[in-house]
Amino acid sequence: MPHTTPRLRRVRRALAAGTAAVLLLLTAQTATATASTTDPAAPELLLGQSTRGALNDFNSFAQGADGGSVYYELRSGDWVNAEHRAFAEELASQGKTVQVGISWKDNPPGFEGGDENAKAARSRAVTAEIAAGGHTAQLDRLLAFTNAHPSASFKLRLDYEVSSFYHCTDASCSSYKNAFNTLAAYLDGHSTAHNLSFVYHPVRGEFEQLYPGDAAVDWVGVSIFAHELCLPIYDRGYLYNGTPPQNYDVGANQCRNAYIGTDQNGNPAAVWRNFDHDANVLKLVKFAKDHGKPVVLSEAGMMNFTADNGATDGMEQVQGDRWVQRLFSLMNYRGPIPNLPGEYDLRGVIRSVVYINLDFRYGWDGIDDGSFDFAPDTTWFVDGRLSHYAAARASFCRGLADNGFTARCR
Structure with missing residues (x-):
């Protein structure tokens, strides 16, 4: 799908600043960008997050992943830890794609403690300080790294x-x-x-109001876990997509929403139906398409779908397979969108998928080091490694092949 390339965006920025000499260059590069982006390209598979363990598990049954995902902190001006940097180094040295989450909301500079409200207040203040030109020096270590690996590609999530x-x-x-x-x-x-x-990665319900504009944004990101694919999760009791019971079909594990269709007389009317995908996700993908931007599923992973304290048998096998199938069906969505009139073709908008192929029973990095980040009966307590789910793995392998990914299963 055509979208603004980073090179073309830089040219447009120069024009906006009044650099008239760039006009001829813009014409030539616009032609080049159009030619390159209209050619069909394989979607990209990145593995997350943070450590080589995700790649090791994938390589046990497949090959050809395009890269991975790591995290960098604005507060420290450094990678979250040595494992993140080592994974980024390995990927970048091979000329692969590295998605980097540049965070300040999780650990804001200058935050010395307090509750979540206090942390959020400091994060908002830091955001304003960045807007005024502050905190940029903390990115110099990251810049040195990206400049040292010119053959690699870096998708930078600005938080x-x-x-x-x-x-x-x-x-x-x-x-x-x-x-x-x-x-x-x-x-x-x-x-x-x-x-x-540069990746703009909002929460799925606020993508319009925070959008920084077409000039700087190269990708629109979104997280895909359980709610986004209309699946229940176990968190000391079932949660049905975070919506009232009338908006969730328990038996079908689907969201139930109205869209604007027509009545028997052909007049616009609300029509109720079940959906496999959250309305805000579909609207975000449509928004990205309307703005000519490709979508990256920046965080996509299984959650604790059943009340079995993170086991990998029983319903986890069934729901894990259903989750994978819906992940790939999102890439090929064509149909109505809740509360909007008409039909929409969203195929080809999602061009990159970051699958979190790790064991959440041992925290965000999936490392069994004796510490436990998530209680056994909470949503994140699950082993999401595809090697442990025969049906989900088979569906994932089919999804890679059917959608033209370079990565393939053996």
């Missing part, structure tokens, strides 16, 4: 799952929009390798 609660100082959310554009300009301006693209 992730961004929301008004953590990033907006007013209703217009100019704080985050300006922060995104400030960071993108700084990174772009200091990149000698020109191998960076």
Whole structure:
């Protein structure tokens, strides 16, 4: 699907600044970008997150993954830990794609403790400070890394799952929009390798109000866990997509929403039906398509679907397979969108998938080091490694082949 490339975006930014000499270059590069982006390209499979363990498990039954996903902190101006950097180094040295989550909401600079409200308040303040040009020096270590690996590609999430609660100082959310554009300009301006693209990754319900604009955004990201695919999760009791019971079909494990169809007379009317995908996810993908941006599923992983404390047998096998099938059906969605009129073709908009292929029973990095990050009866307590789910693994392998991924199962 055609979208603005980082190179073309830089040219457009120069034009906006009044550099008239770029006009001829823009014409030539527009032709080049159009030719390259209209050719069909294989979607991209990245493995997450954070450590080589995710890649090791995938390589036990498949090969050809395009890269992986790691995290970098604004507060420390460094990778989250040595394992993240080592995984990024391995991928980048092979010329692969590295998605980097640049975080400040999880650990805001200057935050010395307090509850979640206090942390969110500091995160909002940091967002405003970034918009004013602050905190850019903390990115220099990352820039040195990306410049040292010119053959690699880096998808930089300028914070992730961004929301008004953590990033907006007013209703217009100019704080985050300006922060995104400030960071993108700084990174772009200091990149000698020109191998960076910028990912806008909002929470699924606030993608419009925080959007930084077409000029700086290269990709639109979204997280895909259980709710996004209309599947229940176990968290001290079932949660049905976080919606009232009338909006969830328990037997079918589907969301139930109205869309604008027609009545028997051909007049616009609300029509109820079941959906495999959350309405806000479908709307986000449509939004990205309308803005000419490809979508990256920046975080996609299984959750604790049943009340079995993270086991990998029984209903986990059934629901895990259902989750995988819906993941790939999202890539090929064509049909109605809740509360919107008409039919929509969203095929080909999702061009990159980051599958979190790790064991959440041992925390965000899936490392069994004796510490337990998630209680046994909470949503994250699950082994999401595809090697442990025969049906889900088979569906994943089919999805890779059917959708033209370079990565394939053996």
